[in-house]
Amino acid sequence: MEKQEIPVSGAYPNRPLVAVGAIVFKEDKVLLVLRGKPPAKNHWTIPGGSVELGETLGEAAEREIWEETGLTIQAGEPVYTFDVIERDPEGAILFHYVIVDLAADYVSGELRPGDDATDVCWASSRDIKTLKVSAATRKLLKQFYKSGWV
Numbered sequence: 681m682e683k684q685e686i687p688v689s690g691a692y693p694n695r696p697l698v699a700v701g702a703i704v705f706k707e708d709k710v711l712l713v714l715r716g717k718p719p720a721k722n723h724w725t726i727p728g729g730s731v732e733l734g735e736t737l738g739e740a741a742e743r744e745i746w747e748e749t750g751l752t753i754q755a756g757e758p759v760y761t762f763d764v765i766e767r768d769p770e771g772a773i774l775f776h777y778v779i780v781d782l783a784a785d786y787v788s789g790e791l792r793p794g795d796d797a798t799d800v801c802w803a804s805s806r807d808i809k810t811l812k813v814s815a816a817t818r819k820l821l822k823q824f825y826k827s828g829w830v
Contacts, residue, residue, distance in 0.1 A: 690730065691718075696763075696776045701728030702741040702784035703760075703820070704753055709802035710821065711786075712813070713748050716798035719764050719775045723814040726781055727797065741782050748797040751789035755782045760820050781820060
C-alpha cells in the first residue's frame, strides 16, 4: 500500500485531519490567539493545532499552546468537538478539520505570539464582544461558559 502525503498546511486534504484546542482561563479571562493563516485567518480563536502522529490529544494541546502562546498548560478532558469544513470557489474541500477542544489549566509563562498566531491575549467577556472572534469560539463560550461569554 502506497503512503499518501497530506500537505503540511492542511489545504486540500484527502481525509479529515484531527486538531486540538485548549480552553484556558486565568483570572476570569480566556486565552485567545489571532490566527495568521487559514482557516479562521484574522479571527480570534481558542489556541491549538494539528495532532501529530503518536501524540495524545493532551500532549498535542500542551505543545500547540506552547508554540502559539509561550504558555505552559496542563491539558484536561475534552469538552467540545466540532468540524471545520471549508470549500474553495469550485466546491473542492479546502480544509476539513475535526477539532477537539480540551479544558486546560494555566501553569506558567508570559504571553508571546508564535507559530501561526499573529497575536495572543487574555480576553474578558467584555473583550469578546468587541473582538473579531470566530463563530466556533463564540458558540463554545456561549454553550459551556454561559455567564456573559457571547
